Amino acid sequence: MGNQVSLFVTCMVDQLFPKVGMAMADVLERLGYRVDFPEGQTCCGQPAFNSGYRAEARTVARHFLKTFEASERIVVPSGSCTAMVTHHFAELFQKEPETLALVHAMEKKVYEFATFLTEVAGVEDVGARMEDVVTFHDGCHGLRELGIKSAPRRLLAHVKGLELREMVPAEECCGFGGTFAVKFAELSGAMARTKIEAILGTGANTVVSLDPSCLMQIQGALSRAGLNVRTMHLAEVLASR
Amino acid sequence: MSVEFDQKIHDTLANASLQLAIYTATGRLKEKRIEVTAENVLPDYQELRTQANALKKHTIDNLDHYLEEFERNVEAYGGKVVYCKDATEVSDFVLDLAKRRGSKLIVKSKSMTTEEVDLNERLEHHGLESVETDLGEYILQLAHEKPYHIVAPALHKTRYDVADLFTKALHVARETVPEKLTLIARGVLREKFLKADIGISGANFLIADSGAVVLVENEGNARLTTSAPKIHVAVAGIEKVIPRARDLAVFLKLLARSATGQLLSVYTSFLAGPRRVGEVDGPEEFYVVLLDNGRTRLLPDRSKRESLYCIRCGACLNTCPVYRKIGGHSFPWVYSGPIGAIITPQFMGISHEPALPFASSLCGACGEVCPVKIDIPKVLLELRGDVKKMEAREGQNRMEKLAFRVFAWVMTHPRIYEMAGRLAASVAPAGDGKWIGSLPAPMSVGPMKAWLSERDLPPSPSKSFREMWRNR
Numbered sequence: 001m002g003n004q005v006s007l008f009v010t011c012m013v014d015q016l017f018p019k020v021g022m023a024m025a026d027v028l029e030r031l032g033y034r035v036d037f038p039e040g041q042t043c044c045g046q047p048a049f050n051s052g053y054r055a056e057a058r059t060v061a062r063h064f065l066k067t068f069e070a071s072e073r074i075v076v077p078s079g080s081c082t083a084m085v086t087h088h089f090a091e092l093f094q095k096e097p098e099t100l101a102l103v104h105a106m107e108k109k110v111y112e113f114a115t116f117l118t119e120v121a122g123v124e125d126v127g128a129r130m131e132d133v134v135t136f137h138d139g140c141h142g143l144r145e146l147g148i149k150s151a152p153r154r155l156l157a158h159v160k161g162l163e164l165r166e167m168v169p170a171e172e173c174c175g176f177g178g179t180f181a182v183k184f185a186e187l188s189g190a191m192a193r194t195k196i197e198a199i200l201g202t203g204a205n206t207v208v209s210l211d212p213s214c215l216m217q218i219q220g221a222l223s224r225a226g227l228n229v230r231t232m233h234l235a236e237v238l239a240s241r
Numbered sequence: 242m243s244v245e246f247d248q249k250i251h252d253t254l255a256n257a258s259l260q261l262a263i264y265t266a267t268g269r270l271k272e273k274r275i276e277v278t279a280e281n282v283l284p285d286y287q288e289l290r291t292q293a294n295a296l297k298k299h300t301i302d303n304l305d306h307y308l309e310e311f312e313r314n315v316e317a318y319g320g321k322v323v324y325c326k327d328a329t330e331v332s333d334f335v336l337d338l339a340k341r342r343g344s345k346l347i348v349k350s351k352s353m354t355t356e357e358v359d360l361n362e363r364l365e366h367h368g369l370e371s372v373e374t375d376l377g378e379y380i381l382q383l384a385h386e387k388p389y390h391i392v393a394p395a396l397h398k399t400r401y402d403v404a405d406l407f408t409k410a411l412h413v414a415r416e417t418v419p420e421k422l423t424l425i426a427r428g429v430l431r432e433k434f435l436k437a438d439i440g441i442s443g444a445n446f447l448i449a450d451s452g453a454v455v456l457v458e459n460e461g462n463a464r465l466t467t468s469a470p471k472i473h474v475a476v477a478g479i480e481k482v483i484p485r486a487r488d489l490a491v492f493l494k495l496l497a498r499s500a501t502g503q504l505l506s507v508y509t510s511f512l513a514g515p516r517r518v519g520e521v522d523g524p525e526e527f528y529v530v531l532l533d534n535g536r537t538r539l540l541p542d543r544s545k546r547e548s549l550y551c552i553r554c555g556a557c558l559n560t561c562p563v564y565r566k567i568g569g570h571s572f573p574w575v576y577s578g579p580i581g582a583i584i585t586p587q588f589m590g591i592s593h594e595p596a597l598p599f600a601s602s603l604c605g606a607c608g609e610v611c612p613v614k615i616d617i618p619k620v621l622l623e624l625r626g627d628v629k630k631m632e633a634r635e636g637q638n639r640m641e642k643l644a645f646r647v648f649a650w651v652m653t654h655p656r657i658y659e660m661a662g663r664l665a666a667s668v669a670p671a672g673d674g675k676w677i678g679s680l681p682a683p684m685s686v687g688p689m690k691a692w693l694s695e696r697d698l699p700p701s702p703s704k705s706f707r708e709m710w711r712n713r
């Protein structure tokens with residue numbers, strides 16, 4: 001396989017956190033990859049899928065399949081959006097064998113960013129440096145659907161100057177959950193506050209995650225509470241030097 | 242969302258002492274489960290889960306066969322199986338039995354199935370006295386409340402709550418030491434056991450090949466309930482049947498560990514038929530009530546019927562970040578937490594509380610701990626689809642449907658998507674660092690308003706990723 005990779009930056013990074021996408025491209029290029037950005041890309045369809053609108057999710061999923069058909073490997077700065085493609089697209093096309101075949105082919109090409117680095121690129125030390133005390137937040141879909149646990153931690157362990165402190169409990173949801181965050185806003189906010197207590201318990205200055213959506217929830221709640229803890233995507237940490 | 246659901250969630254979140262009680266109690270159960278299922282303590286834990294899942298799948302796929310076998314074997318031992326389709330049929334059966342035998346007093350051991358059909362209330366309505374003998378259930382009966390949790394029904398009550406309750410309801414001196422409170426309850430309940438005519442229990446498992454009812458408990462009250470009175474009635478959902486006694490080797494290892502973090506519960510009773518000639522104890526009559534109450538509705542659905550695999554261990558509740566915030570009584574039916582969220586809409590119909598399958602962040606913690614490996618998040622997602630189909634049929638929630646149609650259209654037209662994104666960004670407050678705490682009134686509506694009610698919003702970046710990419 002060549003060293004070409006395509007970015008699927010996700011609609012959230014495209015619209016709200018473009019620096020995360022740029023950082024991811026930076027790290028990949030530094031490792032010698034040729035990076036492209038298929039312009040037709042939009043969203044994976046997860047918002048519709050999680051809200052029960054399967055027909056609409058199917059439409060968006062089809063668009064994704066078409067946009068990335070020619071890509072050899074696709075890297076995504078989100079465990080949740082990766083899992084949508086690798087774990088849920090298939091559910092959407094159970095009754096369409098031809099599309100299902102495309103989905104299965106796609107599942108093998110799509111990688112969450114940290115996993116891509118450790119599994120495909122085979123690196124743990126990307127040459128990053130960041131003087132900071134950080135804690136890592138496991139996004140639920142990355143953790144439970146993709147089984148990502150050690151990859152980001154190994155990558156962080158090699159960042160010079162960085163100290164990682166685990167929060168307790170580490171694996172509890174931040175309360176984002178897509179439309180859940182607005183349909184059950186008060187509950188979602190209460191979950192975020194519990195997460196923040198765990199974060200504060202570590203004394204870290206920075207919360208790192210693989211998922212922009214968790215970071216939006218956590219940063220939004222930190223900022224509302226007037227707390228001086230920042231959030232960063234793993235790609236931004238790894239791009240620091 | 243129904244006003245009631247919304248209000249209950251709000252009230253629970255706003256009650257600081259209740260929040261602490263729920264979080265602490267579930268946390269303790271969760272920690273204990275983690276300890277006893279750890280790799281070094283139970284190396285074959287995952288393998289056991291896989292086996293339990295396969296056994297349940299096989300049984301539910303062949304439910305008619307195993308129910309018939311169970312019935313034959315119960316009858317061979319001199320017991321009787323009664324099929325009931327709903328709550329009324331269960332209470333009618335018990336009422337009729339009580340009338341024929343002239344019974345006035347009933348003792349009950351813990352059973353979610355009888356809670357599900359409001360059996361106590363129905364019996365009391367007809368002048369019978371029906372007393373809960375599990376300590377937690379007894380506390381709730383005195384408090385006129387439904388279980389807060391499927392395993393630890395009075396999980397939300399502190400010992401001070403119980404002290405107040407006992408003082409008021411039983412007219413005893415106030416005690417706050419748990420052991421003393423237990424003794425008070427025990428004193429009252431012993432009397433009831435001795436006088437009761439009928440004992441009603443639930444069932445953890447029904448064994449097809451031996452016609453036995455298996456009861457798992459810690460207090461010993463279920464043993465008394467099923468042996469002291471002349472008549473024993475076990476009430477169980479039809480999904481409780483398992484093929485063979487030896488399958489228990491798998492389920493018993495998982496049940497206590499998942500439920501309370503014990504290696505085994507204190508008492509595991511096997512009850513098959515009434516007292517036989519030469520036996521010194523046991524009831525004279527033995528009935529097993531097999532309840533449908535919506536369960537057979539799940540059978541045609543190959544995907545969602547895995548919801549029937551549940552062994553009611555409560556592990557999913559203890560680990561669920563939503564249950565741990567909103568507690569048991571926010572849920573619209575007696576079954577709470579993740580399992581409640583998937584079976585309530587299926588047993589009662591989705592319109593019972595259409596918002597229920599949406600009250601989840603889909604974090605997946607439940608599926609990860611479920612000893613029989615029910616893919617709860619998957620079922621929730623399917624139920625969400627069912628709710629939206631129902632709404633479309635009935636012409637409800639039209640605006641949301643329209644919004645998602647627009648979403649799908651925009652997301653399949655990249656140029657429009659880009660324009661829409663930039664348009665939104667141009668009206669949104671910009672700035673490259675500071676998060677936004679409030680928006681001007683006309684913009685702070687719907688989801689925006691809901692988001693801002695709890696959190697700040699990210700500032701809109703001056704360029705989208707694709708613009709930055711083009712310019713680099």
Ligand code: SF4
Pocket residue numbers: 499550551552553554555556557558579580607610611612613614615
């Ligand atoms: S769904 Fe699974 S975890 Fe939840 S109560 Fe049932 S068996 Fe236990």
